[in-house]
Amino acid sequence: MKGLSYQNGVLFFGSKYIGWASVKNNKPVSEVLPFNSASMLKIALNVFKAMPAWYKTIFFIWAAAVLVPPVFHSYEVTAFPELPFYTFIYFLLGTHFIFPKQLKMFHGAEHKVFSFKGVKKRRNIYRIKKANITNRYCSTNIVVMYFLTVLIFTPFFYLWYSIEQAAAIVSYSAVVFVPILHRIIQRKKMSIFRKPILGVSYAVQRRITCSHPERIHLLTAVEAYRALAEKEFPYLLKEKPKKKKEEKKMAIIDITVVPVGTESTSMSEDVAEIQKVLEMHSEKIDFQLTSMSTIVEGDLKDLFPIVQELHEIPFNRGAKRVTTNIRLDDRRDTGHESMKGKVNSVENKMN
Structure with a gap:
């Protein structure tokens, strides 16, 4: 099971279904979607729609700066400055560091639901609130690893290439290799590499990408989790018999x-x-x-x-x-x- 937070709710992904809960009229409303392309498109549109106006404005301006100039350059019109496409990757991943307030709270709620070891239910909401706000498998880990890779290896490649070429080679390569590296360091034998990276990531999670959630954010995360679990992982909602x-x-x-x-x-x-x-x-x-x-x-x-x-x-x-x-x-x-x-x-x- 994997989680995703956005400006108005939380999603949990299984292999066959998606548990989705969002806030409507100050109450969490949940639903279950099949895990397919139509559901992913619906979610993507809703997530983007929920983002604040400043984010959408920057998104379209940056996308235009990346995509429009090459079109004009092909017609020998050079009045439009061109940004390399890899800078758009920087923008998309870099928004982790400027999450809106509500998104930070939903992100924190998602992490606390994952961290809580008991049954995820409303009755345990105060115990869930005390759970750890960091997550070993959070996407923040990948974002931190990506930018560390760019900062460390770009100067190395600059020995043989121009700075633009070096940045492009490292930036595009990191998109492929960082997720693979992230999976590798999760293994027990890789703790010597995992601990320093997670140390940086946990600091970012606590201070930048997550905020301590309020009750409505926790309830929304619990409803999303239960919506998926009831459909695909019902054993996760059963109390363990006491010895x-x-x-x-x-x-x-x-x-x-x-x-x-x-x-x-x-x-x-x-x-x-x-x-x-x-x-x-x-x-x-x-x-x-x-x-x-x-x-x-x-x-x-x-x-x-x-x-x-x-x-x-x-x-x-x-x-x-x-x-x-x-x-x-x-x-x-x-x-x-x-x-x-x-x-x-x-x-x-x-x-």
């Missing part, structure tokens, strides 16, 4: 946090913040929101610090007094029965 030796005695608490003396009777904003905090601890606990309270399941040593954290939420939002009610169910006379298990037990007796 028996990791099972612990779990307790269940029912918690209600109520700010006292506030001007509003609504508590939805506080409840929403509670859910966000619980999502941040989703690796340790399970939780379920109900209309009257929130039920949390986990190890006691994890639950009590989390309760204290939830108790502080209204204070952080300006409340002067907070009442927190807790009911604790900690059963140790039999095997652990989860929240869902308790509900299923009652439903079975009703049948």
